Amino acid sequence: MRLQKLIVLLTVVLLVGSSYGDELVLKNGDRLTGKIVNLVDGKMLFKSDVAGEVTVQLANIQTLSSDEPITVNLKDKTGLNQKVVGVGAGRFGVAGSDSLDAQEFAVADIVSINPPIKPVPKWTGDVSLGITSTHGNTKTEMISANANATKRTEKDRTTASADYAKGEQEDPDTGETVTIEDWWRAKAKYDYFFSKKGYGYLDGRYEKDAVAELDRRTIVGVGAGYQWVESDDMNFSTEFGLASLYEKFKNQTDSNSEISFQLGYNFDKKLRENIKFTHDLTYYPAINKFSDYYLTTTAGIRADFTEKIFLTFKAIFNYDATPAIGRGGTDTKYFLGLGYRF
DSSP: OOOHHHHHHHHHHHHHHHOOEEEEEESSSSSEEEEEEETTTTTTEEEEEETEEEEEEEGEEEEHHHHHHHEEEESOOOOEEEOEEEEEEEEEEEEEESSTEEEEEEEEEEEEESOOOOOOOOOEEEEEEEEEEESSSEEEEEEEEEEEEEEEEESSEEEEEEEEEEEEETTTOOOOOOOOOOEEEEEEEEEEESSSSSSEEEEEEEEEEHHHHHHHEEEEEEEEEEEEEEESSSEEEEEEEEEEEEEEEEOOOSSEEEEEEEEEEEEEEETTEEEEEEEEEEEETTTTEEEEEEEEEEEEEEEEESSEEEEEEEEEEEEEESSOOSSEEEEEEEEEEEEEEE
């Protein structure tokens, strides 16, 4: 064992001492000299003296060496910050602080090299405002607002949003002002990721709508979801759980309280670099009576003018199978506004 360490140490000293840069030896026999930039997710970024920046799959690397210390993380959680050298097929070595403390490892056990520093998670979001004012044969005043916030860490995701709209219209014959829109809603959600894609969630919603005679609707849900895609370009997840739904209408003395299933999905996609489409849907069928359900879905499109300023259009569709007496079950709301991202 002592002789093996001496051989590895001698190889490190001889090869590193004569090195003129980092080197990759590929399984097909090719050699690249230059600079190891990093290795993440099984792909190495290597700045070659001849070919410039190239990406090499870890599976294609026979061995590697460096002329300066590099940070290497292995599958068994071992972390190294030393010069490395190739010592055989599929192996690389390092020299420790003790002259006899030389070690060698399998190239296939490398998880990352010089991994980029992960940014500190922080809250991001946006606010937007829309105003409509009509004067002439009709007089209408409307205002709407929207706010969104999210924070994503390696293990969890927290989101919150709120929407508000109020509109009044003057009757041209009587001069009486009539409220044509007066509602708001807020929702918050916490996702905890048990794996890279699977997560559990807890969420809550609160809504009021004076025109629909909805005094309040409160929903608290819990369940599990699967993040099929998560990237800067597209996100898609599906969810299933249970929810407690409570409704109270202004023109009814009785309230409605029930346990329901909760099924839904969340989707967003960049259509172009500055245009993004979003869509979500959540369906709440009562466990004891599937025909009694509440469904809410939102679709929107956002066009970025600058890094911070954008124009947004959103449509909100709600359907309540048991609405207030004298009111329809369908409500469709539209929002057009100018927004600021933070």
